Amino acid sequence: MNLLCPFWINKIPRLRTDSPSALSLADLLYCNVEDPNEVWTHVILGGYVIDVEWLFRVSGPLLMSKCTIVLISGEKGFLHKYRHLVLHDRFGRNRVKIVEPCLPIPFGVHHSKMMLCINNNGIRVAVLTANFIEDDWNYKTQGIYFQDFPRLKTQSENIVLNISSIEGKGMRFRNEIKRYLSCIGVASSMPKDGCIPLSLLDEFDFSGACVELxxxxxxxxxxxxxxxxxxxxxxxxxxxxxxxxxxxxxxxxxxxxxxxxxxxxxxxxxxxxxxxxxxxxxxxxxxxxxxxxxxxxxxxxxxxxxxxxxxxxxxxxxxxxxxxxxxxxxxxxxxxxxxxxxxxxxxxxxxxxxxxxxxxxxxxxxxxxxxxxxxxxxxxxxxxxxxxxxxxxxxxxxxxxxxxxxxxxxxxxxxxxxxxxxxxxxxxxxxxxxxxxxxxxxxxxxxxxxxxxxxxxxxxxxxxxxxxxxxxxxxxxxxxxxxxxxxxxxxxxxxxxxxxxxxxxxxxxxxxxxxxxxxxxxxxxxxxxxxxxxxxxxxxxxxxxxxx
Missing domain, CATH: 3.30.870.10 (Endonuclease Chain A)
Structure with a gap:
């Protein structure tokens, strides 16, 4: 039996031989915007450096959908920089949220690279090594972990599935995501401007999680x-x-x-x-x-x-x-x-x-x-x-x-x-x-x-x-x-x-x-x-x- 880990690398256009394990950012962010179950409702992207104009250029669904987008950046002054872009005027104030995580200890940075995309089918969780800039995705060698997780079925549909989702790796995986998003100021258990509710993550079945965060x-x-x-x-x-x-x-x-x-x-x-x-x-x-x-x-x-x-x-x-x-x-x-x-x-x-x-x-x-x-x-x-x-x-x-x-x-x-x-x-x-x-x-x-x-x-x-x-x-x-x-x-x-x-x-x-x-x-x-x-x-x- 061929057991495969959820590990991919990035697609480098200039290489002569493509790989079936190579993904582009567009592959990860794709959704059918005409399908109400597949179009993204929430997208959270975090990186050290983010080129917003390039990001939306390579991902049409982000432009065409009406999803809430949260950008987490480690670049100082990123919010000020974003407000001077044409895209800021196009999206308005509420469509795109900018988060610059708190850095309580001197000389620290936000260096994580991650992605959460939510639709009516479930949630896509990705941990990356690439920033959201062209050079990182098109010229360097990157590693990509991602998995898709379905929404939890109701108790009347499948009680066993509900139980399995709160045990083992799945429970740890969900808890680590919730803890991390809370720490960087993206999710909260209380109503808060710019935050998604932590309870939203309880709607998904993480029992198939393969890795430890x-x-x-x-x-x-x-x-x-x-x-x-x-x-x-x-x-x-x-x-x-x-x-x-x-x-x-x-x-x-x-x-x-x-x-x-x-x-x-x-x-x-x-x-x-x-x-x-x-x-x-x-x-x-x-x-x-x-x-x-x-x-x-x-x-x-x-x-x-x-x-x-x-x-x-x-x-x-x-x-x-x-x-x-x-x-x-x-x-x-x-x-x-x-x-x-x-x-x-x-x-x-x-x-x-x-x-x-x-x-x-x-x-x-x-x-x-x-x-x-x-x-x-x-x-x-x-x-x-x-x-x-x-x-x-x-x-x-x-x-x-x-x-x-x-x-x-x-x-x-x-x-x-x-x-x-x-x-x-x-x-x-x-x-x-x-x-x-x-x-x-x-x-x-x-x-x-x-x-x-x-x-x-x-x-x-x-x-x-x-x-x-x-x-x-x-x-x-x-x-x-x-x-x-x-x-x-x-x-x-x-x-x-x-x-x-x-x-x-x-x-x-x-x-x-x-x-x-x-x-x-x-x-x-x-x-x-x-x-x-x-x-x-x-x-x-x-x-x-x-x-x-």
Whole structure:
């Protein structure tokens, strides 16, 4: 039986080979506006940066329907900017609501990417890694989780369905959505201007939810409250999974794939490693056996040769000051050549904007779990423990989903349920040449290859290609002679760092300084990234003290 996880990637128009697992934003926002049951009544879209004019240009149903639209933005002054658009006059005051979430802790941002679309058939829930801007959807590699959920049947129609919807993953999924929407000021249990009623979410049957939601919300989260967010939530989920322990007591193998990192500390890195190492034998993650960590991050050459050329590096805002030796010694390339092939994977030309964290099975032939999220490797995103681990400080809003071996779609004989039956979204799969790799999630280490729930990923966490310098560093650790020689590390693979000089022409014949000085289509994203960089600088200058 082919068990498939609800994971898709974005459709990149410039790639020669399309993938059945590739979706456009228009695919996700489509509805038949002539069908009263299918036309959207409410649409909630959240992102770090939103290009409103492009958003409505690619999604005709949003323009043609009369649905209430809520836009959640992390861009400061977004409401003021929107009011100066022609669309503001067209929609009037009540059609589109703008929400700029409260940021109670200095230097935090709203970084989540999500979508909720409601009609008379049910609700579509999507957790994304793409902002609502053209560059993110058409040129970069993104991850997409979404599921459609039907409306609850009345008690007289099916009492069993009502009971199942409030148990297990479905109940947790619904509660996490309600909690998160309340925190960002989009939903409320009391009548409130610009908010949808929380009770609206009780009208849907979430019993088919395949994943666990992991949100980060700014604040000082104490005691049991810390279990709801960031590192605390991840820890709680992994403890409840009771993953089988390594039979041979081998160290856990983790992959971290992100597009930016903050100022890292040893305590934060230890927290990440410990929590991601949790299994049945090591329920706290504090086992003295240090995990193997592999960091997937693009090289300077990969940026230069990408679909965007040098410009693509502007949305990989890692600065020299934020580089950390622990990460630098564990780097693996983003793009790899498929095994047995001499042809480069064209899909890897779309630079990553998705963020994924995984744990491999003991035999490294599959995944124990897989996490898709907006959260980069930073304390602001994941949080940092204070006061002996009783308080979790989080600065930013983030949203992600965790897949395990039970995270597969339940496809019935008449197909997968869709809230847009006139154009249902295709089930994930792969085609020759699309650059996707089939990887399975199987918590049971005794399962043979091929078992478990399948993901079609844009990179292969099982066969990563290390930087040449990573190989050299590993050899030094195991070879005393190599350690004594101290020969210079290879510069064949240089990790992309945005604020150092970059030389040579990209695939468009442009130098990096041309990109910085020219008219940049992703200028708003670049400005937002610079604000983050300045915030990090301010944190450093103020010498803010963190208790760990």
């Amino acid at each position: 992991i949100a980060s919300v700014p604040g000082y989260h104490r005691c049991s409250d810390a279990q709801h967010y960031g590192l605390g939530k991840l820890k709680s989920i992994l403890q409840s999974m009771q993953l089988p322990s390594s039979l041979d007591r081998n160290p856990p193998v983790l992959t971290w794939q992100f597009t930016s990192q903050g100022l890292l500390t040893a305590n934060f890195l230890n927290s990440m490693k410990q929590i991601m190492s949790i299994d049945a034998r090591n329920p706290t993650g504090e086992d003295k056996m240090d995990p193997v960590v592999r960091v997937v991050y693009p090289t300077e050459t990969e940026v230069k040769n990408s679909l965007e050329g040098w410009r693509g590096g502007l949305s990989l805002p890692v600065t020299l000051r934020c580089c950390h030796s622990y990460i630098n010694e564990r780097l693996f390339r983003w793009g790899t050549v498929p095994q047995g092939s001499e042809v480069e994977n064209e899909r890897s030309k779309g630079l990553p904007h998705l963020k994924t964290y995984t744990r491999l099975t003991e035999s490294e032939d599959g995944l124990s779990w897989f996490l898709l999220t907006s959260a980069n490797l930073s304390r602001a995103a994941w949080g940092e423990w204070q006061h002996g681990g009783t308080q979790l400080l989080i600065r930013s809003y983030e949203l992600g989903v965790l897949y395990d071996e039970t995270s597969f779609l339940h496809v019935k004989e008449d197909g997968l349920f869709s809230v847009t039956p006139s154009r249902p979204v295709p089930i994930p799969s792969s085609a020759d040449g699309d650059g996707l790799v089939r990887v399975t999630i199987k918590a049971d280490t005794c399962k043979k290859d091929g078992g478990g729930a399948a993901l079609f990923l844009p990179y292969n966490p099982l066969t990563l290609q290390p930087y040449v310098s990573t190989v050299q560093i590993q050899e030094r650790r195991t070879n005393a002679l190599a350690e004594r020689s101290k020969s210079p590390l290879s510069t064949t693979d240089v990790p992309w760092v945005v604020d150092v000089p970059h030389h040579g022409e990209d695939r468009f014949g442009k130098e990096f300084h041309d990109v910085l000085s020219g008219d940049n289509p992703c200028k708003e994203y670049l400005h937002a990234s610079h604000r983050l960089s300045r915030s990090n600088s301010q944190i450093r200058k103020k010498r803010m003290k963190y208790d760990n």
